[in-house]
Amino acid sequence: MRLLTAALLCLPVLAAQAETPSTLLSPELKAQAASLQAALATDDTAYHLVESLTTEVGARVAGSEADARAVAWAEKHFKQLGFDKVTLEPVRFPVWRRGDIRISVLGDSPQSLHAIALGWSKSTPEAGLSAEVVAFDDLDALSAASPEQLQGKIAYVSARMEKRRNGGDYGRRVAARSSGAEIAASKGAVALLIRSIGTDSDRLPHTGMGIWLGGIKPGTPASDRAMVLSNGERVALTAVPAAALSNPDADQLSRLLKLQPKLKLHYQLAGQYVGEYTSHNVVGEITGSTKPEEIIVVGGHLDSWDVGTGAIDDGAGVAITAAAVAAIKKQGLRPARTLRVVAFANEEQGVWGGKAYARAHAAELANHVGAAESDFGAGRIYRIDAGVPAKDWPLVQEIQAALDPLNIELGGQDAGGGADLSGMRDAGVPMFELLQDGTDYFDLHHTDNDTLDKIDPAALRQNVQAYATFLWLLGNAPQRVQTNFVPTPTP
Amino acid sequence: MRLLTAALLCLPVLAAQAETPSTLLSPELKAQAASLQAALATDDTAYHLVESLTTEVGARVAGSEADARAVAWAEKHFKQLGFDKVTLEPVRFPVWRRGDIRISVLGDSPQSLHAIALGWSKSTPEAGLSAEVVAFDDLDALSAASPEQLQGKIAYVSARMEKRRNGGDYGRRVAARSSGAEIAASKGAVALLIRSIGTDSDRLPHTGMGIWLGGIKPGTPASDRAMVLSNGERVALTAVPAAALSNPDADQLSRLLKLQPKLKLHYQLAGQYVGEYTSHNVVGEITGSTKPEEIIVVGGHLDSWDVGTGAIDDGAGVAITAAAVAAIKKQGLRPARTLRVVAFANEEQGVWGGKAYARAHAAELANHVGAAESDFGAGRIYRIDAGVPAKDWPLVQEIQAALDPLNIELGGQDAGGGADLSGMRDAGVPMFELLQDGTDYFDLHHTDNDTLDKIDPAALRQNVQAYATFLWLLGNAPQRVQTNFVPTPTP
Ligand SMILES: [Zn+2]
Ligand SMILES: [Zn+2]
Numbered sequence: 001m002r003l004l005t006a007a008l009l010c011l012p013v014l015a016a017q018a019e020t021p022s023t024l025l026s027p028e029l030k031a032q033a034a035s036l037q038a039a040l041a042t043d044d045t046a047y048h049l050v051e052s053l054t055t056e057v058g059a060r061v062a063g064s065e066a067d068a069r070a071v072a073w074a075e076k077h078f079k080q081l082g083f084d085k086v087t088l089e090p091v092r093f094p095v096w097r098r099g100d101i102r103i104s105v106l107g108d109s110p111q112s113l114h115a116i117a118l119g120w121s122k123s124t125p126e127a128g129l130s131a132e133v134v135a136f137d138d139l140d141a142l143s144a145a146s147p148e149q150l151q152g153k154i155a156y157v158s159a160r161m162e163k164r165r166n167g168g169d170y171g172r173r174v175a176a177r178s179s180g181a182e183i184a185a186s187k188g189a190v191a192l193l194i195r196s197i198g199t200d201s202d203r204l205p206h207t208g209m210g211i212w213l214g215g216i217k218p219g220t221p222a223s224d225r226a227m228v229l230s231n232g233e234r235v236a237l238t239a240v241p242a243a244a245l246s247n248p249d250a251d252q253l254s255r256l257l258k259l260q261p262k263l264k265l266h267y268q269l270a271g272q273y274v275g276e277y278t279s280h281n282v283v284g285e286i287t288g289s290t291k292p293e294e295i296i297v298v299g300g301h302l303d304s305w306d307v308g309t310g311a312i313d314d315g316a317g318v319a320i321t322a323a324a325v326a327a328i329k330k331q332g333l334r335p336a337r338t339l340r341v342v343a344f345a346n347e348e349q350g351v352w353g354g355k356a357y358a359r360a361h362a363a364e365l366a367n368h369v370g371a372a373e374s375d376f377g378a379g380r381i382y383r384i385d386a387g388v389p390a391k392d393w394p395l396v397q398e399i400q401a402a403l404d405p406l407n408i409e410l411g412g413q414d415a416g417g418g419a420d421l422s423g424m425r426d427a428g429v430p431m432f433e434l435l436q437d438g439t440d441y442f443d444l445h446h447t448d449n450d451t452l453d454k455i456d457p458a459a460l461r462q463n464v465q466a467y468a469t470f471l472w473l474l475g476n477a478p479q480r481v482q483t484n485f486v487p488t489p490t491p
Numbered sequence: 492m493r494l495l496t497a498a499l500l501c502l503p504v505l506a507a508q509a510e511t512p513s514t515l516l517s518p519e520l521k522a523q524a525a526s527l528q529a530a531l532a533t534d535d536t537a538y539h540l541v542e543s544l545t546t547e548v549g550a551r552v553a554g555s556e557a558d559a560r561a562v563a564w565a566e567k568h569f570k571q572l573g574f575d576k577v578t579l580e581p582v583r584f585p586v587w588r589r590g591d592i593r594i595s596v597l598g599d600s601p602q603s604l605h606a607i608a609l610g611w612s613k614s615t616p617e618a619g620l621s622a623e624v625v626a627f628d629d630l631d632a633l634s635a636a637s638p639e640q641l642q643g644k645i646a647y648v649s650a651r652m653e654k655r656r657n658g659g660d661y662g663r664r665v666a667a668r669s670s671g672a673e674i675a676a677s678k679g680a681v682a683l684l685i686r687s688i689g690t691d692s693d694r695l696p697h698t699g700m701g702i703w704l705g706g707i708k709p710g711t712p713a714s715d716r717a718m719v720l721s722n723g724e725r726v727a728l729t730a731v732p733a734a735a736l737s738n739p740d741a742d743q744l745s746r747l748l749k750l751q752p753k754l755k756l757h758y759q760l761a762g763q764y765v766g767e768y769t770s771h772n773v774v775g776e777i778t779g780s781t782k783p784e785e786i787i788v789v790g791g792h793l794d795s796w797d798v799g800t801g802a803i804d805d806g807a808g809v810a811i812t813a814a815a816v817a818a819i820k821k822q823g824l825r826p827a828r829t830l831r832v833v834a835f836a837n838e839e840q841g842v843w844g845g846k847a848y849a850r851a852h853a854a855e856l857a858n859h860v861g862a863a864e865s866d867f868g869a870g871r872i873y874r875i876d877a878g879v880p881a882k883d884w885p886l887v888q889e890i891q892a893a894l895d896p897l898n899i900e901l902g903g904q905d906a907g908g909g910a911d912l913s914g915m916r917d918a919g920v921p922m923f924e925l926l927q928d929g930t931d932y933f934d935l936h937h938t939d940n941d942t943l944d945k946i947d948p949a950a951l952r953q954n955v956q957a958y959a960t961f962l963w964l965l966g967n968a969p970q971r972v973q974t975n976f977v978p979t980p981t982p
């Protein structure tokens with residue numbers, strides 16, 4: 001009864017909202033947005049881009065020979081897309097290289113487990129190490145453990161990530177990956193093993209950073225673990241070797257531990273710091289006609305992990321945003337403001353490209369009037385969020401109305417933007433998010449399985465339609481929007 | 492109109508069939524079958540068996556140290572299941588061991604591909620080989636190729652297997668795996684590469700025999716490729732190194748070949764014959780009360796490939812059939828005929844256990860009155876087939892009527908039985924098939940992904956209910972059935 005009443009009350013409100021006359025965006029702008037959508041309904045430019053990138057370049061981990069091929073690929077394809085300007089901006093960062101891994105069960109049930117080293121893991125001794133496993137339900141349980149429990153042992157965190165459309169469980173679980181080694185080491189453990197931060201049941205473990213590279217304190221003395229870069233920054237390997245098991249292997253280990261609580265593993269992996277490297281952010285733009293100094297940035301990151309071919313993370317994001325910007329010019333339209341697409345270098349291992357962009361463009365960030373990153377796969381967009389104050393919300397509502405035919409709802413004002421945009425966000429650039437259905441994203445994320453066949457061309461087209469619509473309307477809106485983001489003061 | 496008429500005509504026929512009074516199986520037998528089904532509706536014995544086997548033994552490739560652990564496991568668990576007799580019967584066979592594999596794309600798009608050696612592949616030179624790839628749509632196209640096309644090249648068969656409930660496309664596609672190397676070698680190719688015989692889109696290639704071990708002619712002279720066993724039999728490695736790509740990697744290679752028709756691969760794998768080994772068929776039985784000399788055999792194979800933990804291939808089959816036989820005794824029932832469950836050794840690499848069983852029991856095969864193997868995963872049973880003549884069909888109909896509550900249809904008379912039963916079938920033992928839904932079977936078959944989490948405990952219970960019903964009714968039927976199988980005469 002209560003539900004029914006609510007539903008009856010709601011309907012007129014929704015109808016009234018939908019009928020609010022649009023006053024900010026001209027009928028002509030909206031007609032142009034609709035034309036863009038119609039033209040892009042059958043345009044597979046983005047799919048061809050991600051197909052080309054993942055096939056011809058393949059995996060492109062930061063600092064590898066494929067990193068340079070990826071930059072050359074982006075420069076060539078951005079030029080072919082007809083951007084007014086294509087520039088390469090240097091991004092310098094430290095490089096870690098993965099070696100072999102072998103984790104196996106000792107004792108009465110000898111067998112090998114499928115595991116992958118976490119990014120920036122330190123090596124075990126060359127012959128590996130053998131130690132008992134102590135299991136924890138989650139990172140909180142590991143944090144609460146006493147050093148007596150863990151001294152000389154392998155700490156194992158068995159928590160499983162749950163599947164959600166918005167990937168909402170990633171935030172709760174990923175700390176086991178990024179902080180687990182540090183916590184395990186502080187209690188005397190000799191290694192960390194986690195269940196993959198992933199939602200699939202494939203025997204393909206998920207990698208990802210085992211340490212937050214930006215988290216090394218400036219004063220940290222150099223050691224075999226902590227390196228001082230040429231610019232004075234510190235980076236460090238994980239405090240103990242750190243690896244993730246595939247979900248089926250984590251299930252297996254948990255079952256074995258029930259049967260054999262004193263179970264020992266042989267644990268052997270290699271990973272090392274190999275020096276510094278200079279890659280590039282690849283920047284393409286369409287110059288604005290009447291307000292060229294006002295810039296809207298979209299993009300994704302060009303690098304991938306060394307597993308998979310980086311189709312959904314984040315070839316799709318680069319392809320969607322590049323195709324959307326290019327489509328506007330191709331349709332004979334020119335926006336008032338400058339539209340810029342950035343293929344960011346090395347997001348995966350510390351957001352080096354995003355930080356370099358914010359540094360290189362510090363002087364013009366005050367004229368960056370909006371930014372959105374596509375870095376959540378290739379699923380359909382279902383919602384738009386905007387980190388703007390209430391006074392700017394009517395414009396967001398009008399943009400959403402134009403996205404409504406694509407089945408995109410109006411979201412909220414809590415838009416943090418993608419990882420590569422954090423420098424811009426902190427500098428006051430208004431953030432937008434076109435939220436993608438990520439139900440399957442963490443099935444594939446950071447695994448061998450991140451390949452082209454996982455992308456639905458129709459969903460990709462809807463993404464391009466949405467970005468083109470968003471860019472055309474924000475690029476021509478009469479007003480600039482402001483940010484509602486309040487940076488946390490540094491202590 | 493035509494369709495409607497057919498439907499109208501059909502209905503009364505079907506109804507009449509269903510109402511045919513049962514005359515062969517007594518109401519008491521059928522009530523006991525119904526009681527068995529009821530008791531087994533909540534009995535997870537089979538799941539616990541396959542959980543234990545896949546967890547504590549894990550992968551158990553024939554001739555490995557795990558082979559012996561699997562035999563010990565089966566002996567122990569068959570005894571615990573309460574069988575009247577548990578015996579180990581020796582099975583001697585040759586052993587092949589897999590080494591490392593590394594297949595990578597050379598040239599402008601360097602990248603590594605996920606591949607696995609086919610069983611009994613010969614090694615490449617230790618440093619590998621580098622050669623151009625020549626692609627063929629399917630094995631027929633390879634067979635039709637001229638030696639000029641293939642001399643010194645890598646033959647690549649790109650055909651993709653389609654998904655069917657009955658796995659029906661396997662037969663059409665698997666010849667690329669089992670005969671491709673021989674055909675490629677005959678045309679001067681230096682290696683074979685195939686798309687995995689599998690229906691998934693995971694980056695986990697499917698292994699399986701690259702040669703039909705039984706197909707080596709007795710007169711073949713011994714060589715570095717063809718070995719003479721202690722019993723005089725011949726076995727051979729593949730004529731050229733042979734490997735399978737995962738489906739996403741096969742897609743990738745096909746795309747690359749379109750862009751770069753002269754593409755070269757570096758291809759390196761190791762595989763070798765390492766000698767002979769004696770494993771065991773593990774045989775458990777409930778002795779018949781009034782006709783103990785008449786034997787019904789069910790079973791599965793105990794070995795697996797060296798990837799996965801052999802949950803669906805074929806831990807499930809061993810568990811289903813063992814649990815079904817055991818359940819009859821556990822329910823306080825004793826069949827007129829002897830019910831025997833066999834966990835066959837080394838099915839995967841040449842049906843050695845099945846052949847050894849037929850040899851060891853040659854004298855009593857005339858008294859084997861029926862056999863059925865479970866070796867198609869852990870999906871629900873949807874149909875019963877029986878390789879019996881028309882005079883025995885009414886009994887099959889009555890058995891199906893008892894299976895009907897489990898949603899199992901009446902099938903046909905074309906039942907060849909499982910691979911391990913072929914020796915029995917050739918000797919005139921009547922074959923039965925309880926057909927499982929294999930829609931997902933070839934997603935997992937012979938890959939790392941064949942693990943416990945892929946088994947639905949409810950579907951496994953339905954399998955046990957079906958086997959127990961079948962065994963109870965055939966074990967007590969008033970009549971013996973005959974085979975309808977006519978062996979092909981040896982030329
Ligand atoms: Zn990403
Ligand atoms: Zn990522």
Ligand SMILES: [Zn+2]
Pocket residue numbers: 792804805838866867
């Ligand atoms: Zn099998």
Ligand SMILES: [Zn+2]
Pocket residue numbers: 804839937
């Ligand atoms: Zn098999």
